[in-house]
Amino acid sequence: MSEAPTETSSAAGGSVSVFAQYDRDIDEEVDVVVVGSGPAGAVVSKELAELGKSVLLIEEGPPFVPEEFEIDGGLSMARTMREGGLRATSGTTMPTMQAIALGGGSLVNSAICNRTPDFVLERWCADYELSRTTLPDLEPHYDAVGKFLGISPTPENVQGARNLLFRDGCEALGYTSEPISRNVRGCRGSGECFTGCRTRAKQSMDISYVPAAIRAGARVLTSVRIEEIVADRRRVSAVVGRVVAPFTGKPSYQVRIRAKIVVLAAGCMATPVLLQKSGNLANRSGQVGENLQFHPGVAIMGIFPDPVNPQFGATQGYQSRQFLEDGFKLETLWAPPAITAVRLPGSGQALKDRLADIPYSAIWDAIASCNRSLGRVKAKRGTLNPTLSWHLHPKDIPILSQSLWVLAEIFFAAGARTIIPGIHGVPPEMHTLGEAEVLRTRSLKATDFVLGGNHAFCTTRMHGDPRRGVVNEMGRCHDLENLFIADTGIFPQCPSVNPMWTAMALAHREAHHIAEHL
Template identity: 45%
Template sequence: MIGSGPGGAYLAQRLAAGGKSVVLVEVGPVVRTHDFRKEAGSTLARYFFDGGLRRTNGNLFMPTMQARCLGGGSVFNSAICMRTPLFAANKWRSEHGVIGIEPEAMRPHYERVESFMGVREVDPAVQGRRNELFAAGCEAVGATATVISRNEEGCRGSSECFTGCPTRAKKSLDVRGVPEMVEAGGRVYTSVRADTLIMDGKRVRGVEGVAIEPFTGKKGERVRLTARCTILAAGAIASPVIMQRSGIDRAPVGRNLQFHPGTALMGLFPDEVAPWSGATQGYHCLDFMADGIKLESLWVAPSLLAFRFPGIGAGLKDLVSRYNHMASWDVWVSGEDSSGRVRARPGGGHDLRYRIEKPDVQRMQEGIAKLVEMYFAAGATAVYPGVHGLPPEISDAADARIVREADLSPSDFPIASNHVFGSTSMGEDPKRHVVDSSGAAWEVDDLYVCDTGVLPTTPAANPMLTIMAIADRMADTLLTRY
C-alpha cells in the first residue's frame, strides 16, 4: 500500500484484519502530539509537500496543500465526514458507468466506516460563537445550517485542526486505522518515497523507491518491496505520476484533474466573537450544493487569514487588532466546469496544470454574495472579501449586488483547494478511465488505486468519507481475489 491517507490506511487495516500480509509505505514522517506547532508556516514547511507551497499553473496560481506524514491529510484537515450526494453518484453511474456506487449499495460501507472512525455531529458545547453566528446568519436569510459530522471523540473546541489536534480528539488515520493495522500484523515504513512500480510485462510486482530523511529531504538507501497486489493510495497528484514513471502512461492517466476551489471572507461584529474558540468547522450550509456551492464556518491560523485584509502598515495593524470581533466563513464550489492535468517531469518532479473556467468563477461570486448577506443578517457591521475588483470593505447587505455583478477573473480571488480528484478516474471505459469500478487498473494486472483520484467528477461533498467507503468496498473485493 503506497500512501497512508484516509483511503490507503483504512484499506490497509481492513486487509490486515482479514488476515492478509500488508505493508504500508508513507513518504512522510510520523507526527506525534508534541511535534505539532501552532504556527502555520512551521506546520506547512515540515509536514506538507513543497513546504506548503505546492500550487497549480494555468490561469491562476492556486495553492493546494497536500500533507506528507503518516495519516496524510486526515492529520491536518477539519475531519468533515459527508456522504456523496445522490446527484453526484448518479452522474458517476450515468456518465462514467461506475458500478455499485448508488447510495443504497454504498450504505453498508459508509456505516462501517462511520462506526469504525467514530463519526458524530459536533457537540453543541464546543460550537463556539463563530459557528453559532454562521447558523444564525443562515436562518436569518432562510437557509439551513447543518451541523457538521466529524471523526472525533472528545473535541474540546481548540480550533487547531489545521495545525494538528493538540488533544488527539480527532481520529486521524494515524490514530485510528494504522494502529489497528499494526496490531493485526501489518507493517509500516515511513519516510520512504515510492518512485516506480516493479513491472513484469503487464503485471505489477511491487514498488521501488528511496528512503528520505525527514525534514531535510536527504536521500538514503534504495528500497524495493515485492507484492502479489500493489495499491496506489498516494493521492490524486502522486499516484498518476508514479504510474507515468512506470510506463503506464495511457491518455487518461493524470488527466481530468479537478479541485474544489474556495475562498474565505471575514466579517466584523460589534460584540466579541473570539473566532479561535470552538470547533474548527461546526456548521455548513448544503442548500446550494446541487448548484455547485457549499458554505461553511471556518477557522485557520490567523496568519493565513490576515493576508486577505486590505491596507498596509497602521491600517492593517488596526484590522488585525480587531480579530477578536471577527468571524471567518468560507465558500467553495464544485469545480465541475474546470479541469487540469498532472504530468511527471523527466528527472523528477511533476507539472501541475489547472484552469478555472467562468461558470466556477460565477459560482464563487454567488457564494461570496450569499455570505455577505448572511454576515449582515447575523449582525455584522463590515465584511472584508479580500477579492481584487470588489470593495475592500463592504458595509451593507445591499452591496451583495456588487459582488454578483462584478466582472471578475480567476486571478482576482485568493483561491485555494485541498480537495483533489479525477486524475485516476474510475469507470467502465478503458479509453476514458484509469481504473474500473473495483479500483483495478485497466490494461495491467495486480494494480489498484484507492485515493480521491478515482472519483471521476466532483463528489460535491468533502471527499474523505467517500474514499474511505470506497476503500471499504475495495477491501471486500481484494479479500476475495487474493
C-alpha cells in the first residue's frame, strides 16, 4: 500500500487511506484494531490513540465530502446505506437502515443526543446483573463526549415553525417538551441532516472524532471490509478481509491485521454476522444475534392553515420525554421532501393535491420502547448482509396506538386543520380530535402500521452472567479475553431514547478500560 506523505497524514503518524491508494495486499500489526468507524468505533479509536496506543480503524465505506452529498433522498440512500437503504425485517415487515460510510450512521442521522434515563439504566443493572452502569457511573463519559462534540440544545433561531409548533402544542396540553440536544456546532437550519450536512455544522464522526484520532496517531483504512476474525482458544489474533470498491463492494487486495486487542464496532446488525461467520465466535451463551430490538417508529403528518415552510429548521429540533415510562418518546421530524411525500395516501390527482399541502405540513413521530418485541440477526451465505427477523409483540401495539393518539392531540392543540396518520384501517385524513379517537380505540394489527425500524440493539448484549450475555459491562467478550464489542449490540435492552450518546459514552469507558489492561 502506498503511504505517500500527503496532508492525509498527521504529525503524530496518523493517516487515512482511501480506495485509490491501495496497490497491494495489506498485512500489519498494531496494538488495537477497531472495526467500524461509527460513533462507538470512532470514540474508541480517538481515545486509545490519545493514550499512546497504536490504533488502526477500519471502515468498509468511503469518506464523503460535501460535493458527494446527494440531496435526492433515493440516490442518497443508494450511496450511503447498506442494501441501498431498502433493508427490511421479515416477520413484522419493517424497513431499517445501516450506513456504509466513514463516520457510519452519524453521517446521515439527525444528531440527536440523549442520556439514557436513570430508570432504564437501573433496570439494566437489576435485570442483567450489571453493577457499574448506573447514570452516575456513566456521567463522566457522557460529559467527556458531550464536551468534545459540543453537544447542546438546538437554538431557537434555527428551530423553524415545524419544531416550534410542536412546542406550542405540548405547552397547550401541559406536556413537557424541550429543544433536542445535538452534536452540532453552528447549525443554519438547512434540514439536511439525513443526506449529509452541507453546512458542516453536524459533528459527525468523519469530521470530529476521526480527524482527532488521526491527529493523535491513529491510522484509518477506508474501503476495507473485514470478513473474519481469527481466534485461537481464548484469544483472537487477527482480523482478515478485503479491500472493496466504493458502492459496488467489488473485492480486491487481501487485508490481514494482527492485533493485541480487537474491537468490533460494526453495528448491531453487522457485528453478530461477523462473529457467526468466524466460526460462531464468542457464542457459548447462544446469545450472538439474538434479542434484536428496535425503537419502532410511527409518525403523523399534520397540515396547518398557514405555511409552515418545513424545509427550514433543524431536522429534529424538539422532543417530549413526558411519556418515556409509558414506552414512547415524541419528537419532530423532517426528511427530504420525497421521503416525506412517500407517506401520503392515494394516487393520481388526489395524491398531487396532497403534495401541495407539504409546505403547510409538519411531521412528528414517536419512537417506542417495545421490549417484548424481539428478533434475530443471522448470517447468510455469500454476503455479510444479515437476515433480519423481528416480530412486533401484540402487547406492544397499544404503545404505538397511544403514541399516535398523543401526537394527534398535540397536532390539534397546535392548530392543525388535518392530520394524516398513515395507518391502514382508519380514515386517511382526520380533521378533529374526535375523529382521531379511533387511533386509540380501534384494535390495530402490526401490519396496519407503517413502521420505521429506528436504532437497533441487543444482538451481543452485555450481561453479568456469561451464560446469558455475550460481553461484560466493559464490552469484553466473556469467551475471548482480547475481543471487545463497542456498538449498540451490547445494550441489554433498548434505551428508550436515541442511543448515539450512550453508545459513545460506553465506548469512551471501554477505551479507557482497554488502555488500563493493554
